[in-house]
Amino acid sequence: MGTPTRFTLYSGPLSMFGAKAQIAALEKGLDFELVLVPFDFHALYTPKHPEVLRINPKAQVPVLVHGDLELFDSTQIFEYLEDLQPSPPLWPRETAERARARLLEHQSDEVYFPHVVRLMGLQDKLGEEPAVAAIAAARRYYAKMESLLQGREFLAGPLTFADIAFYMAALFGERQGAPLTHETPRLLQWRERMTQRPAVRAVVGPMAAWLANAGRPVPAFMQGL
Numbered sequence: 479m480g481t482p483t484r485f486t487l488y489s490g491p492l493s494m495f496g497a498k499a500q501i502a503a504l505e506k507g508l509d510f511e512l513v514l515v516p517f518d519f520h521a522l523y524t525p526k527h528p529e530v531l532r533i534n535p536k537a538q539v540p541v542l543v544h545g546d547l548e549l550f551d552s553t554q555i556f557e558y559l560e561d562l563q564p565s566p567p568l569w570p571r572e573t574a575e576r577a578r579a580r581l582l583e584h585q586s587d588e589v590y591f592p593h594v595v596r597l598m599g600l601q602d603k604l605g606e607e608p609a610v611a612a613i614a615a616a617r618r619y620y621a622k623m624e625s626l627l628q629g630r631e632f633l634a635g636p637l638t639f640a641d642i643a644f645y646m647a648a649l650f651g652e653r654q655g656a657p658l659t660h661e662t663p664r665l666l667q668w669r670e671r672m673t674q675r676p677a678v679r680a681v682v683g684p685m686a687a688w689l690a691n692a693g694r695p696v697p698a699f700m701q702g703l
């Protein structure tokens with residue numbers, strides 16, 4: 479028996495990293511089973527799903543299981559999906575362009591998103607210095623992304639994993655007090671282009687419904703999906 483066609487993706491109803499993997503799999507037209515692990519605003523990610531605990535030493539989603547292959551980390555999953563289903567490609571073909579796109583994807587998770595994580599713990603103090611500094615840092619990052627969008631529709635040229643990563647990270651920035659503004663009009667248009675993609679709507683629509691059901695604010699650009 480070879481590797482089954484379908485894989486299983488463990489994610490959470492409000493997992494930004496899980497949503498990255500989910501959107502990429504849908505963009506590639508891959509068939510998979512989505513397993514949502516327990517998550518709510520009170521208990522957060524407890525109890526942990528037993529498969530997530532078994533597979534990922536960091537006990538985090540997303541986790542992907544495909545036959546006897548077990549993977550974790552959204553960026554590792556991106557690489558596997560690209561090899562599993564090369565078409566449509568989500569990394570540019572040319573070597574330097576590909577490296578730039580990979581760096582952008584990395585920066586979204588590791589340079590921009592930490593500002594958003596900082597804001598998560600400062601929601602009742604958004605007017606105070608640490609939050610103001612985190613919001614200013616997020617805005618400086620938006621300005622860099624705005625300059626990349628000069629004359630192109632996506633951050634690295636064609637649609638890539640870098641767009642998927644930054645779309646999801648910025649969605650959480652929007653929720654945590656670092657929204658996109660008219661100071662970065664090309665970035666606003668990019669977000670709208672991304673939001674209209676069927677793969678994005680299929681993931682962000684249920685996330686918006688989940689937030690509304692939990693009594694949490696739903697950013698305007700996520701409404702009506």
Ligand SMILES: N[C@@H](CCC(=O)N[C@@H](CS)C(=O)NCC(=O)O)C(=O)O
Binds near residue numbers: 490537551552553587
């Ligand atoms: N670098 C990892 C980060 C994964 C991550 O932080 N996952 C969160 C959900 S979005 C999680 O499972 N948190 C639960 C925990 O850390 O206990 C990736 O890219 O997949």
